[in-house]
Amino acid sequence: MSPEDKLKELGIELPPAPKALGSYVPARKAGNLLFLSGILPLVDGELRREGAVGRDLTLEEAQEEAKITAINALSILQAYAGDLSKVTGCVKITGYVASAPSFTEQHKVLDAASDLIAEVFGEPGRHARAALGVNALPLYAPLEVEFIFELKD
Amino acid sequence: MSPEDKLKELGIELPPAPKALGSYVPARKAGNLLFLSGILPLVDGELRREGAVGRDLTLEEAQEEAKITAINALSILQAYAGDLSKVTGCVKITGYVASAPSFTEQHKVLDAASDLIAEVFGEPGRHARAALGVNALPLYAPLEVEFIFELKD
Amino acid sequence: MSPEDKLKELGIELPPAPKALGSYVPARKAGNLLFLSGILPLVDGELRREGAVGRDLTLEEAQEEAKITAINALSILQAYAGDLSKVTGCVKITGYVASAPSFTEQHKVLDAASDLIAEVFGEPGRHARAALGVNALPLYAPLEVEFIFELKD
Numbered sequence A, B, C: 001m002s003p004e005d006k007l008k009e010l011g012i013e014l015p016p017a018p019k020a021l022g023s024y025v026p027a028r029k030a031g032n033l034l035f036l037s038g039i040l041p042l043v044d045g046e047l048r049r050e051g052a053v054g055r056d057l058t059l060e061e062a063q064e065e066a067k068i069t070a071i072n073a074l075s076i077l078q079a080y081a082g083d084l085s086k087v088t089g090c091v092k093i094t095g096y097v098a099s100a101p102s103f104t105e106q107h108k109v110l111d112a113a114s115d116l117i118a119e120v121f122g123e124p125g126r127h128a129r130a131a132l133g134v135n136a137l138p139l140y141a142p143l144e145v146e147f148i149f150e151l152k153d
Helices: A002-010 A059-081 A106-121 B003-009 B061-083 B106-121 C002-011 C057-081 C106-121
Strands: A027-030 A033-035 A087-098 A128-134 A143-151 B029-031 B033-036 B087-098 B129-133 B143-151 C027-030 C031-036 C087-096 C129-134 C143-151
Touching: A002 C087, A033 A059, A059 A087, A059 A106, A059 A143, A059 C106, A087 A106, A087 B029, A087 C129, A106 A128, A106 A143, A128 B087, A128 B129, A128 C129, A143 C129, B003 B106, B003 C143, B033 B061, B061 B087, B061 B106, B061 B143, B061 C106, B087 B106, B087 C027, B106 B129, B106 B143, B129 C087, B129 C129, B129 C143, C002 C106, C027 C057, C031 C057, C057 C087, C057 C106, C057 C129, C057 C143, C087 C106, C106 C129, C106 C143
Parallel strands: A087 A128, B087 B129, C087 C129
Antiparallel strands: A027 A033, A033 A143, A087 A143, B029 B033, B033 B143, B087 B143, C027 C031, C031 C143, C087 C143
16 A cells, blocks of 8 residues: 555545745755654644643643644655655654653654554654653744655665 | 673673664664664663752763663664674764753763763774753653664675 | 855854864764764854853844854864865754743754855755754753764765
8 A cells, every 4th residue: 555545544634745944944865865854743834732741731632743743744755755655664753842841751742653654654664763852942832853764766 | 802792891781672662663774874762771671760960860870871871772783783793883872861951061971871882882983972951851761862873784 | 166165255264173072073974974963152162152042142142153053063074074075965954952941943043054054055055954942951052053964975
């Protein structure tokens, strides 16, 4: 099943790729690696939720936001590569969760992004990951997620 | 001297590789690069110390924890590659230290991880590095460390 | 126009490359990628400003510091490669801004580094980027910035 068919099966329609928030590009290729810029959970250019997880957002709400960053990553990938079947896998996800000092489940937040990527790309979609807490993010976003994918030659 | 002999000389016995804490893999290869997931200083699946450096841990205690993350990285490497002599070097270490706002010696904490990696692999074990402070980490861990290694073809 | 000529046109003279603050190297090559260590805005080995943006530094002051990290990155590149024309582009910048919890313009801080890199290398200097806030950094620095460049074979 192609990644696009898998998305259809999951009932996910990719939105237009979010634009960069400054002097950078959404994705940059080097060899077979495609480095995506840090992605915020923007929907139609707006954050749906703001602030720190464990204070302003629950774990479940943060997981919804993490899934949105993964959907945005897929939009950027599709805009870059034209076709998700050119993607041979996901190498690494690094997720920064705006966190109340007492919040210690950043890894559970990120699972929602990791799960979607693995569902869409299958075994090659399984990736290394780091999940961190931070005290502040651009636009008061609850999280920001970076992705490294691997592309065909 | 092989990395395994060097470890024996240092009196270090590698523990079983720590398991992933969610929907990701401990290590993912892309080309000759091996990206390791963020590693916590778990010993037998448990943190020995929790909290922020400069408040709950001293610099010296944090350095002990950093050394444990490097040992865990070597365990993951060995489990992945079968044999540490397949590793041609360490490319990059990124260390996130849970920090009291007044703690500013994250680089000294990370030296304990960097030193061990360089001792085990010699000159090719010397790497680029970033050392950062953060306000929160998974499981209330005092630090989390990412590694990128280089493998033979 | 060569990167060196571009720097001259911009009135920028590269300082000596800053030294590592511990057991790591300023730059490490793997394949065609050159990973630079996290760079602080040191001038002659000293920070000009300390503390958190949004509390101790304004956005404009932080942008000046971000530009200094980019200049330091170019110094490290030149020391490593001998000649900036051996650099085929910039792949990724990750910037960690020491932030008051209410500061949410980390991306605007980093633009000052991104703009300089793009001016010096032209279109191949345009890169992926992540901009994060953190609560603490080595030496009480206001920011730390990592770069991945691409080199000729």
